Amino acid sequence: MGKKVLVVSSTLRNGGNSLALAEAFASGVRESGNDVEFVSLKNKDIRFCTGCLTCQKTHKCPIPDDVSKIIDLMRVSDVLAFATPVYFYGISGQLKTFLDRTNPIFSSKYNFRDIYLLGAAADADEGAIDGAITALNGWISCFNGTKLKGVVCGAGATDVGEISADKLKEAMDMGKSV
Ligand SMILES: Cc1cc2nc3c(=O)[nH]c(=O)nc-3n(C[C@H](O)[C@H](O)[C@H](O)COP(=O)(O)O)c2cc1C
Numbered sequence: 001m002g003k004k005v006l007v008v009s010s011t012l013r014n015g016g017n018s019l020a021l022a023e024a025f026a027s028g029v030r031e032s033g034n035d036v037e038f039v040s041l042k043n044k045d046i047r048f049c050t051g052c053l054t055c056q057k058t059h060k061c062p063i064p065d066d067v068s069k070i071i072d073l074m075r076v077s078d079v080l081a082f083a084t085p086v087y088f089y090g091i092s093g094q095l096k097t098f099l100d101r102t103n104p105i106f107s108s109k110y111n112f113r114d115i116y117l118l119g120a121a122a123d124a125d126e127g128a129i130d131g132a133i134t135a136l137n138g139w140i141s142c143f144n145g146t147k148l149k150g151v152v153c154g155a156g157a158t159d160v161g162e163i164s165a166d167k168l169k170e171a172m173d174m175g176k177s178v
Pocket residue numbers: 011012013015016017018019084085086087088089090120121122123124128157158159160
């Protein structure tokens with residue numbers, strides 16, 4: 001049986017560069033015969049974690065928005081890929097807000113092990129993704145058995161469509177190799 005792979009795109013920009021990386025990664029997964037679910041945070045109702053910690057007892061978040069459905073998909077996935085624009089040398093606020101809301105998973109069972117990061121940045125230096133790696137590694141360090149398996153830094157991409165063909169291929173090849 002194939003692996004279940006969940007790709008979470010967080011850009012709110014139509015045709016975004018990190019979205020293009022996420023789609024390339026997803027098509028690579030599909031080509032390799034594994035199962036892919038694609039979720040975009042755009043147009044989703046995703047509120048801030050209030051820090052109530054109810055989830056540590058109930059494994060559920062009391063906030064009634066779109067997060068619980070995505071979390072259910074995460075729990076049963078073997079592989080997760082997060083795509084983000086680089087904002088102020090970190091991850092996007094919408095991805096951070098979403099990751100904070102995954103706290104119900106912290107105290108429960110989950111299948112995911114390998115995590116991938118796909119980022120787009122205006123800066124031509126690939127080090128532009130380092131802050132995003134640090135942010136995601138903070139999340140990863142809280143989930144036993146998980147690790148950051150691969151990173152694509154779509155550097156040098158400012159406007160929509162500026163992501164390079166090489167980077168899209170890198171993301172697709174990474175998707176094929178999950
Ligand atoms: C609020 C904001 C902050 C940004 N900060 C950075 C940054 O710190 N470094 C960088 O290289 N690019 C930065 N950018 C540029 C984006 O990372 C770049 O346009 C990227 O292609 C956006 O990805 P997307 O098309 O998937 O949304 C920023 C863009 C915005 C809107």
